[in-house]
Amino acid sequence: MTARRAELTLTVNGQPYDVAVEPRKTLADTLREECGLTGTHLGCEHGVCGACTVLVDDEPVRACLMFAVQCSGQAIRTVEGLADGESLHPIQQAFWEHHGLQCGFCTPGFLMLATSVLESRPDIGDEELREVLASNLCRCTGYQNIITSVHSARDQMRS
């Protein structure tokens, strides 16, 4: 059985990707399988864990709950687009400095979630930030160092 495929162009980290995908194919699977961007991880595939968080027009989305065909013409950002060449983004640097990751599987999702909130609300307070970070699950760190990392990146990005 050959399913009908939709042809579309995705813009990921500023680069165009021409893909032909089944309409049911999620954005996460498309990024991974069609664009070769496997930094976006899948932890639950039902929209709870947030490991697959990417930015679509700068808003964080669960890439496992969105179809690729919904994203044509929108600007998609993934973890692979954070660093500027060899220079890590301040949020990546902060996670490294403050031990904000252990196994690293949930990390891309947290990095994109944090990037979006710090870009849109650079002055967000600690309590609200904790609430936002509660969107995603981490099984290794106990969150404390993730929170410390994002606080540090917030201060870095403001200065």
Add this chain to the structure above:
Amino acid sequence: MTVGARWTGRSLRRFEDPALVRGLGRFVADIADHHNGTLHAAFVRSPAPAGRIRSIEAPPGAPVLTAASFPGIRTICARLDRPDFVALETPVLATDAVRHPGEPVALVVAGSRAEAEDLAEQVVVDIEATRPVLDAAAAIDPAAPAVHPGLEMPMGNNVVLDARMATGGVDEAFESADEIVTLDIRAHRQNALPIEARGALAAHDPGTGRTTLTAANQMPHMLRTALADILDIPEADLRVVTPEVGGGFGQKMCVPREYVALVAAARLLGATIAWIEDRSENLLASWHSRDHSYRLRGAFTADGRLLGLDADIVCNIGAYSNYPVTFGVEPLMAMAELPGPYRLSQYRVRSRGVTTNMCPIAPYRGVSRPVLTLAMERLMDTAARRLGLDPVETRRANLVKDFPYSMPTGLPVDPGSYVETLDAAAEAIDLESFRRRQQRAAAEGRYLGVGFSVFGERTGYGTPAFAARAMEITPGYETVQLEMNPSGDVTARIGASPHGQGLATALSQLLADELGVEPRQVAVVHGDTDNTPYGWGTFASRSMVIAGGATKLAAERLAARLKEIAAHQLEASPEDIRLEQGSAVVAGTSVGVTLPEIARIAHHSSHRLPDGLEPGLAVAATYDPAGTFSNACHAAVVEVDPDTGHVEIERFVVIADAGLEVNPMIVEGQIHGGVTQGIANALYEELVVDGDGNLLTASLMDFLPPTAAEVPTIEVTHIQTITDASITGAKGVGEGGAIGAPAAVLNAVSDALTPLGIEVNEMPATPARVRELIRRVQPATTGGRQ
């Protein structure tokens, strides 16, 4: 041993991280997605907990593989050599019967995961369902259905382990007691829930006849041997690679049926096949954990001394055994380590493993210790309350102070800081002022509580400890191969298999100090059976103790070689040579030779070596210690909302003693993560089934790991007791957080509810469970405050 250490003891940033934060870490699903032409597998699973397979019907032409597709495949079976043990054999795919929901029955292979899953849904497994037995207590009943009909069960219906031990004077201890405290502890079924579910990629190379399994796994060498045994193929034809692994916590330690089937399918089809588990499969049928019941009796004097302990432990081990540690690991560890750090001379225990139609159990962070610590710590609090004593004083009166100490089970306990950590925790909490605050809150109708938990965690135990459990397979030692390359940098090949712990960074710190190099000059190779020495992997808080110990021994051998060559070059005595900052120098002088120069001589100009020294700079060492004990005291302050049953953790204090901390940042991260899982175990996470065995918590909407909103700031203080039980001084830290936290939390919840006369002895203490306890003592209310 840390005198003059440049790197050991420093919170060095991890070498593992740059790739991970860039999204360039390669987990198994990433490797599968980057591999062209990968086929994908989906498993057809039993919807029924128990029954006989009448038929398996696949759509015409569908590539469906069943047990019949693999003639000659053996069962998965690990054994204990003891008379009170019944071995359970697990078929790779179900043959004539199914014994738990989610049991793999068939394997479908297709061009994509979506197609494979579509096809799997079209496979009809006709099962003649039989009455299941889900609960251990029910399964023991002689009238209960047998989970393994035809298998002789001499110790009772469905009883697969019935271990007992007793010291000589238990009855006398109870006769002389002023107070006998009886307690029922229940730890419900949970899932270790690594954020990356399981997954594997089996690639068969028809040219060489070799098969490579890339897998999310903690024990690659053990997995290779098991695959060779079960599939009856030469072990040299197998390679197991564990790439980046997204957490394990024990769930990725044991040999999964699915990985064996995948390798068999790849060899049958001459193909490369991936299986990436989805989260519902993971919750249903990966491995479950806990599911213990304890009945404890403690004999106390009026002033709170514990004279004797009598325990009856029942573990629901599910339908089959895990491999290699067997289902015996839960009941036998509980039996051996229950008395913990409390001095008592009289101990009697019966510990049973019972098979049921539930998913099999595998070790989960701490294995039995979170539950046995919960049992002992609830016993201490309950005794203190009955006797009108202070819980901290009661603990202090019973804790081991003199070392070495021998548990009533004969287990030796090396020096630790049991009393010191308790005192430090009580001080951190400021117990007196908390009690005043608690009273003021009570006057306002609020329920605040504090709970303590003291424990010792047996870690870093080698072969003798497993042999004492009568295990056929004793995953004890570790080997490290160390080589200084011609350029003067160092490659360490290890049998351990880290999956997020940062072991490569920590070992590079150890090696840097031993060899006088920079940590960044060390490459640690792990997780590839073709490129590492045989070893047991990463589990049981063992890696820094055992792999770290082997690393230190290997480094000493390499350092001796380097010194011998340098001494020859410098016309000095090897005893006078120091390795520091990339050179071998004569102590007290500036005369030296660089390590790259020595390395070139050793590899490229070996004619310049001293007589009798062989070319190259490769050494190896193995370490197989008897074991040590880490220890800690946890303290939690909570508020319980009596209307909703919700528990809010205000403070969580950890005074941890893991011996020498090679990288304190990593140690603290392990404690944070462990405590968070302990809090999750204590309050939130539970696998719930209905009477037919259907899992009601098959998604993360229902099985509830905590988020950043639920986990408090964890306040960690470090004590480092160095003993000679570990040659690095490190005592192991991976599991401790998860071991202590449930008891601290449940003691705090019980303390908060003392005015209502409620004791919480069941975990997780979900809001529903807490409300049920409150409803029992306040039957007239429906929840409103009075």
